[in-house]
Amino acid sequence: GGSLPYSIQTAQKQIWLHSYFHGWRAETSGRSRAMPHIKTYMRASADFSQLAWFLVTSANLSKAAWGALEKNNTQMMIRSYELGILYLPSAFNMSAFSVEKNIFPVSSSSTGFPVPFDLPPLRYSTK
Secondary structure, rough: OOOEEEEOHHHOOOOOHHHEEEOOOOOOOOOOOOOOOEEEEEEEOOOOOOEEEEEEEEEOHHHHHHHHOOOOOOOOEEOOOOOOOHHHHHHHHHOOEEEEEOOOOOOOOOOOOOOOOOOOOOOOOOO
């Protein structure tokens, strides 16, 4: 019953990736016990107060989802069709998104970006 379809054999070949894994936590929204089956990628400031961009998608970190060059680098082979939404501040005449601490703001005039999990993300322990 692991939460990631990620074998130990693959993990041992991708040590560099381990520092990017974090535990799911969403206490602010009351959803820590209900991790969604979404993939989110973002570029956050060092203090997690601003976002340069935010992507929510069905795409895993895999060649099947993102594609790989084949036939002497002349063709891109994508094996899975995925869907996602890329949020760019420039589309809203902003230079960056400020992170909304409360994802259910009382006012509809909130200008913060509602990240669906707690920030900063919690790193896995070394165990």
